Amino acid sequence: MSESIQGKVAVVTGASSGIGEATALALAGQGAKVVLTARRQERLEALAGRIRDAGGEAEVVVADASDEGQARGVIEHASQAFGGVDILVNNAGVMLLGPVTDADTEDWRRMVHLNLLGLMYATHAAIPSMRARGGGHVVNISSVSGRGASPTSAGYSATKWGVGGFSEGLRQEVRLHGIRVTVIEPGVVRTELTDHITHGETKTTYEGRIAQMTPLEPEDIAAAVVYAVTQPQRVNVNEILIRPLEQG
Numbered sequence: 160m161s162e163s164i165q166g167k168v169a170v171v172t173g174a175s176s177g178i179g180e181a182t183a184l185a186l187a188g189q190g191a192k193v194v195l196t197a198r199r200q201e202r203l204e205a206l207a208g209r210i211r212d213a214g215g216e217a218e219v220v221v222a223d224a225s226d227e228g229q230a231r232g233v234i235e236h237a238s239q240a241f242g243g244v245d246i247l248v249n250n251a252g253v254m255l256l257g258p259v260t261d262a263d264t265e266d267w268r269r270m271v272h273l274n275l276l277g278l279m280y281a282t283h284a285a286i287p288s289m290r291a292r293g294g295g296h297v298v299n300i301s302s303v304s305g306r307g308a309s310p311t312s313a314g315y316s317a318t319k320w321g322v323g324g325f326s327e328g329l330r331q332e333v334r335l336h337g338i339r340v341t342v343i344e345p346g347v348v349r350t351e352l353t354d355h356i357t358h359g360e361t362k363t364t365y366e367g368r369i370a371q372m373t374p375l376e377p378e379d380i381a382a383a384v385v386y387a388v389t390q391p392q393r394v395n396v397n398e399i400l401i402r403p404l405e406q407g
């Protein structure tokens with residue numbers, strides 16, 4: 160049995176590509192009003208157009224999720240446009256893989272500021288609206304790298320393990336306010352994520368690894384988000400780990 164999210168307000172960060180784009184489409188397909196945010200305005204406007212053409216409601220907010228003021232502005236925009244926030248999908252992230260010993264520490268700052276602090280800022284801004292509406296759902300997109308680590312994932316894993324810790328503490332804190340918290344941990348998904356890796360050797364190795372398997376598609380993760388947010392209110396889906404069949 161699932162519950163309808165028709166008319167619920169869903170904010171999706173990192174909605175301009177990959178998992179965020181697919182998730183926004185899937186939530187809109189379920190009748191949610193979606194707030195699309197990222198930095199690339201044209202991509203967001205194109206997505207909003209597709210959703211509106213299909214009869215849905217969408218708002219675009221261009222923002223850098225790693226900036227606290229801008230993250231807060233996204234939630235304020237959602238409240239002004241649609242009256243509040245019911246579902247927050249914290250998806251925006253970068254995966255700047257590379258060895259610790261050879262690291263450009265600017266990569267670490269970008270990942271901590273976006274993958275971890277950005278997610279925390281948006282959550283902090285959205286919780287009061289959810290409480291005022293009697294409940295809500297925070298969905299945090301972590302990674303298999305939030306459960307394990309490998310020689311080039313230390314910095315990225317640090318941020319995704321942080322997402323796990325933050326989510327678990329948050330879950331215990333807000334559950335009695337009717338707010339559910341779900342962590343989704345994808346394995347390899349076919350998106351633009353690897354394009355941004357700055358460490359050349361790591362990028363080549365990682366892309367070679369992906370080429371040897373059939374990765375997940377963004378829609379596979381979007382389906383997991385829809386599953387979590389359409390469960391009856393008594394069901395708090397805490398964690399979903401999804402790997403491609405061929406990923407070891």
Ligand code: NDP
Nearest residue numbers: 173175177178197198199223224252302347348350351352
């Ligand atoms: P994409 O690169 O396709 O999407 C990343 C999204 O994040 C884009 O919409 C991008 O938009 C947005 N983003 C990046 N930087 C910022 C910023 N500073 N402010 C606001 N938005 C930003 O990759 P994925 O779809 O794969 O990644 C989505 C999430 O999934 C990430 O958290 C990633 O860690 C996680 N993940 C992905 C896996 C994979 O194999 N693909 C596996 C496990 C987890 P824009 O550039 O327009 O701002």
